Amino acid sequence: MKEILDALQETFGERVTVSEELGQTVVQLPAAEIVSVVTFLKSQGFNMLIDITAVDRLGREPRFDVVYHVYHLERKTWLRLKVQVGGDEPTVPSIAHVYASANWAERECYDMFGVRFRGHPNLKRILMPDDWNGHPLRKDYPLTGFDPLPPLVHE
Amino acid sequence: MAEIETTFGQVDPETGLKPMVINLGPQHPSTHGVLRVRLALDGEQVRACEPIIGYLHTGIEKNCEDLTFNQAITLTDRMDYLSPITNNFGYVLGVEKLLGVEVPKRCQYIRVMFAELSRLASHLVWLGTSAMDMGAMSPFFYTMQQREQILDLIEMSAGTRMNPSYFRVGGLLNDLPPGFEEKLRAFLDGFPHWLKEYYALLDRNPIWVERLKGTAPISAEQALDYGWTGPLLRACGVDRDLRKTNPYSSYEDFDFAVVTETDGDVYARYHVRMREMQESLKIIRQAIDNLPEGDWHVPGWKIYPPNKMEIGRNMEALIYHFKLFTEGIRVPAGEVYSAVEGPKGEIGYFIVSDGSGKPYRVRARGPSFYNLQALPVMVQDKILADVVAAIGSIDIVLGEVDR
Numbered sequence: 001m002k003e004i005l006d007a008l009q010e011t012f013g014e015r016v017t018v019s020e021e022l023g024q025t026v027v028q029l030p031a032a033e034i035v036s037v038v039t040f041l042k043s044q045g046f047n048m049l050i051d052i053t054a055v056d057r058l059g060r061e062p063r064f065d066v067v068y069h070v071y072h073l074e075r076k077t078w079l080r081l082k083v084q085v086g087g088d089e090p091t092v093p094s095i096a097h098v099y100a101s102a103n104w105a106e107r108e109c110y111d112m113f114g115v116r117f118r119g120h121p122n123l124k125r126i127l128m129p130d131d132w133n134g135h136p137l138r139k140d141y142p143l144t145g146f147d148p149l150p151p152l153v154h155e
Numbered sequence: 156m157a158e159i160e161t162t163f164g165q166v167d168p169e170t171g172l173k174p175m176v177i178n179l180g181p182q183h184p185s186t187h188g189v190l191r192v193r194l195a196l197d198g199e200q201v202r203a204c205e206p207i208i209g210y211l212h213t214g215i216e217k218n219c220e221d222l223t224f225n226q227a228i229t230l231t232d233r234m235d236y237l238s239p240i241t242n243n244f245g246y247v248l249g250v251e252k253l254l255g256v257e258v259p260k261r262c263q264y265i266r267v268m269f270a271e272l273s274r275l276a277s278h279l280v281w282l283g284t285s286a287m288d289m290g291a292m293s294p295f296f297y298t299m300q301q302r303e304q305i306l307d308l309i310e311m312s313a314g315t316r317m318n319p320s321y322f323r324v325g326g327l328l329n330d331l332p333p334g335f336e337e338k339l340r341a342f343l344d345g346f347p348h349w350l351k352e353y354y355a356l357l358d359r360n361p362i363w364v365e366r367l368k369g370t371a372p373i374s375a376e377q378a379l380d381y382g383w384t385g386p387l388l389r390a391c392g393v394d395r396d397l398r399k400t401n402p403y404s405s406y407e408d409f410d411f412a413v414v415t416e417t418d419g420d421v422y423a424r425y426h427v428r429m430r431e432m433q434e435s436l437k438i439i440r441q442a443i444d445n446l447p448e449g450d451w452h453v454p455g456w457k458i459y460p461p462n463k464m465e466i467g468r469n470m471e472a473l474i475y476h477f478k479l480f481t482e483g484i485r486v487p488a489g490e491v492y493s494a495v496e497g498p499k500g501e502i503g504y505f506i507v508s509d510g511s512g513k514p515y516r517v518r519a520r521g522p523s524f525y526n527l528q529a530l531p532v533m534v535q536d537k538i539l540a541d542v543v544a545a546i547g548s549i550d551i552v553l554g555e556v557d558r
Binding site: 021022024026047048049050051053055056067069073076077078080099100101103104105108112125126127128129136137141143 | 208209212214216217218221252253377379380381382393395400401489490491492494501503505507515516518520524525528529557558
């Protein structure tokens with residue numbers, strides 16, 4: 001594991017920071033590097049993309065953490081990648097062409113947080129209806145939604 | 156997915172025919188819930204396939220942010236409702252990791268026991284329903300009968316059958332009730348016979364074998380690329396089982412084998428799950444035989460509430476009880492990923508705490524969500540009936556796909 005992290009640090013230098021939290025390795029990187037970093041990690045044996053999600057840190061700029069988990073099959077370990085994005089239209093390059101599993105994961109992340117994935121083949125809502133107002137997992141989205149529920153109709 | 160959009164409804168240049176676009180589901184018994192599959196068919200052959208999900212989205216992740224750490228357990232039950240206990244498992248392990256506590260050995264063993272029981276229950280539902288999809292009605296009654304016994308065991312200790320929330324942060328709801336061990340042993344003694352019955356019903360049934368062999372295959376590379384986990388991945392020959400590779404909750408104490416097959420088709424998945432049931436039985440038997448004595452929750456009242464008798468006698472206990480149930484457990488700020496091997500694959504939780512009594516963010520990685528994504532690959536250019544077999548073999552639970 002350490003060799004891979006050293007190689008990562010060597011290849012990307014200052015742009016990535018490796019840290020550890022509760023025994024789990026976390027790599028911080030800028031959004032522009034995500035495709036090259038996951039391609040590098042995949043070539044080093046991190047052959048499974050386990051999950052993509054985001055955390056809305058409302059009040060912080062950049063506002064969102066996009067969090068990736070990858071798994072190394074032989075070394076039996078996870079690695080967490082964190083990308084910070086902000087602005088009116090938070091955008092991260094898509095990694096759907098590197099890992100097939102990223103396709104739906106990125107769609108869900110877009111649906112729930114409004115984080116866009118540039119280069120995604122089919123970036124549309126996945127869980128919510130297509131005409132839904134707002135992105136539910138944002139912290140400024142109320143628990144009951146923006147729109148009132150349609151009235152119950154008794155027949 | 157982009158290719159699918161262009162092939163849907165397009166005229167075939169060779170034959171000049173337009174494929175027929177139909178919806179399988181969302182209200183169709185073979186879709187195991189409310190999955191909708193949009194299919195472009197050329198005769199009976201599938202030219203394009205697009206699973207459409209979200210019909211059972213209940214906002215579990217959002218709701219978790221509004222509940223205390225212990226209350227949120229009840230929502231994790233409702234994701235994979237066929238195996239709620241393994242959902243609780245990953246979540247409580249994550250919170251305990253943030254808290255920096257480890258539960259006593261007895262609690263760990265009881266957790267393992269119940270996780271394996273619910274794995275059995277989940278596999279039994281899969282066996283019954285997927286056999287029913289293939290037109291074999293009778294296995295369903297046999298499997299449901301045994302599942303009922305497991306639910307009875309869960310009801311004995313947790314009080315509820317379907318959504319028990321038996322695991323709590325720092326322990327369990329209860330210790331094992333009196334009479335549980337005898338009942339569990341009776342179940343363990345009887346179950347191998349029923350497993351033989353299931354094999355007898357299906358394994359040498361030529362229709363079943365013909366129908367499943369070579370259906371909806373996938374290669375190990377593709378499976379890894381799609382983030383497949385659990386029995387599906389093991390059916391492709393990859394021996395990834397978190398219970399062995401990344402042991403949690405004392406799984407390293409137990410002697411069991413990781414079941415793999417190599418073909419990667421529906422028949423291989425059937426065999427992996429059937430043999431996994433035998434391994435689960437072994438684990439449960441070891442857990443009950445070697446069950447350590449002692450505490451079944453963490454000591455002190457800061458995480459696990461004091462018991463009712465104590466509250467009546469002790470002012471301090473009353474205060475802790477009140478604080479725990481109004482404010483919740485104060486979990487130190489931090490982020491953690493915790494994963495367990497569920498019956499369908501890796502159930503992962505990414506939990507972010509900001510130091511308050513409620514989680515800042517709970518991300519639940521449902522294995523079915525990722526497993527389902529590869530459905531188009533499995534059924535491309537196969538016949539329509541294979542789509543039903545493929546969906547059955549993925550063993551999806553839509554509560555977990557949509558959350």
